Amino acid sequence: MAGHAVSGAASVGPGLDARLAVPDRLDVALTAAPGEIVAVIGPNGAGKSTLVRALAGLVPATGHALLDGTDLLTLPVRERRVGLVFQDKMLFPHLTARANVAFGPRSRGVSRRTAEAAAQDWLDRLGIGDLAGRKPRQLSGGQAQRVAIARALAADPRLLLLDEPMAGLDVSVATALRLELARHLRDYDGVTLLVTHDAIDALTIATRVLVVDAGRVAQFGTPLEVAQQPATDHVARLVGLNVLRDGERFRAFSPTAVNVDLHEPDGSARNRWPGRIAAASPHGAALRLVVHAVGGQELIADVTPAAAAELGLVPGREVWLSVKETSVRSYVAAPT
Numbered sequence: 290m291a292g293h294a295v296s297g298a299a300s301v302g303p304g305l306d307a308r309l310a311v312p313d314r315l316d317v318a319l320t321a322a323p324g325e326i327v328a329v330i331g332p333n334g335a336g337k338s339t340l341v342r343a344l345a346g347l348v349p350a351t352g353h354a355l356l357d358g359t360d361l362l363t364l365p366v367r368e369r370r371v372g373l374v375f376q377d378k379m380l381f382p383h384l385t386a387r388a389n390v391a392f393g394p395r396s397r398g399v400s401r402r403t404a405e406a407a408a409q410d411w412l413d414r415l416g417i418g419d420l421a422g423r424k425p426r427q428l429s430g431g432q433a434q435r436v437a438i439a440r441a442l443a444a445d446p447r448l449l450l451l452d453e454p455m456a457g458l459d460v461s462v463a464t465a466l467r468l469e470l471a472r473h474l475r476d477y478d479g480v481t482l483l484v485t486h487d488a489i490d491a492l493t494i495a496t497r498v499l500v501v502d503a504g505r506v507a508q509f510g511t512p513l514e515v516a517q518q519p520a521t522d523h524v525a526r527l528v529g530l531n532v533l534r535d536g537e538r539f540r541a542f543s544p545t546a547v548n549v550d551l552h553e554p555d556g557s558a559r560n561r562w563p564g565r566i567a568a569a570s571p572h573g574a575a576l577r578l579v580v581h582a583v584g585g586q587e588l589i590a591d592v593t594p595a596a597a598a599e600l601g602l603v604p605g606r607e608v609w610l611s612v613k614e615t616s617v618r619s620y621v622a623a624p625t
């Protein structure tokens with residue numbers, strides 16, 4: 290069966306098929322079909338940036354990273370058909386927005402005229418065509434980020450690496466950029482990796498979510514699988530669920546399903562925990578309590594402001610939390 294992919298071996302088909310290791314920092318495998326948008330999420334220091342930087346060739350890694358059948362790790366950085374957008378944008382400060390975007394095509398030998406026309410077209414599409422003649426220092430954060438995205442896309446990459454492209458932007462700017470990015474990515478037939486700390490990005494833009502924890506893949510599934518059946522506390526928090534481990538299984542329940550009492554509740558509820566309120570903050574129309582349960586587990590409970598006032602639910606208060614078994618979803622986390 291020469292030429293055919295075998296289970297566990299690298300595939301030679303289109304898309305991305307990577308297994309990358311960086312000593313003491315990262316050891317992950319992932320695949321993505323053309324057109325897929327993979328959100329990469331995980332706690333600080335999990336290895337998300339190391340993964341995208343290894344794919345870009347900015348961090349030395351071992352293993353393989355087949356992109357449309359060609360191993361990126363064997364190619365010099367300049368020859369990898371990879372587009373990069375980092376939080377710190379990395380625009381050339383002395384070049385105009387248009388020249389920044391034209392840089393990729395120019396360095397591949399496209400004539401200045403053609404490259405600049407294409408650059409102008411990308412800037413127009415991203416809604417900042419009128420700013421094409423400005424230098425990066427004359428642009429706002431959101432505008433500069435659009436230039437960085439235009440520059441990455443104009444280079445016609447087969448792999449687009451976006452490392453927290455919305456971080457550091459004003460909420461309204463980030464929201465507008467997120468919508469535009471989602472629209473562009475829907476038409477993009479390469480593979481996108483989007484590193485994000487934002488559950489909305491992960492769950493709305495992505496076709497799949499890669500959860501990285503301590504340099505390993507903790508979960509790799511559809512946004513729905515990951516939202517409904519998170520396999521790490523970090524993701525549970527990100528999607529706003531409580532998750533308890535029960536051997537091989539996970540037990541998840543919504544903060545809105547949690548009852549808060551000042552005394553141990555009556556009855557035989559299996560799911561009840563004494564603890565102390567560590568924090569309270571508004572969450573939509575509710576008040577969200579973070580409770581440190583006896584035993585170390587951190588749980589969240591949403592209560593009405595009226596109940597909070599009546600029971601005196603303020604940080605430091607000892608409480609009992611309980612949840613009905615019918616409100617608990619029990620599952621074995623989706624395989625990675």
Ligand SMILES: Nc1ncnc2c1ncn2[C@@H]1O[C@H](COP(=O)(O)OP(=O)(O)OP(=O)(O)O)[C@@H](O)[C@H]1O
Nearest residue numbers: 313314331332333334335336337338339340486501
């Ligand atoms: N240049 C470096 N040299 C050695 N170790 C590094 C270097 N950069 C990062 N690390 C370590 O590698 C691990 C992964 O870091 P990485 O920046 O990839 O995490 P991350 O998931 O992107 O985190 P964050 O969400 O905070 O950006 C961390 O333990 C970090 O301390």
